[in-house]
Amino acid sequence: LNTKQGIxxxxxxIIVSIFALHCYAGFGAFEPKCEDxxxxxxxxxxxxxxxxxCSHPNGDKKTEPTREKITCE
Incomplete structure (x- = not known):
């Protein structure tokens, strides 16, 4: 293996590892949505x-996560 082949x-x-982490090891980070x-x-x-x-104003969860349609009051 010469230097170019090694690089x-x-x-x-590295690319294969990043792809595997993204696709198989988990999901993207959660980004909370905030009011003004x-x-x-x-x-x-x-x-x-x-x-x-559903979330409290301070970010604490009011309900368990679900993929079903929910309405928060």
Whole structure:
């Protein structure tokens, strides 16, 4: 293996590892949705999993996550 081949092999291994982590090892990070005043919106959803739940203004969960349609009051 010459230096160029070695660099290409390492680069390939890194790309494969990143792909595997993204696709198989988990999901993207949850990004909370907030009101203009900084409090959490009543309905929170995880974009990668599709799970939603009702939230208190401080961010604590009021309900368990579900993929079913929910209405938060």
């Amino acid at each position: 290409l092999q390492v680069s390939y291994n 005043d900084g409090s959490y919106k009543k309905l929170q959803c995880h974009g990668s999993t599709g799970a939603c739940w």
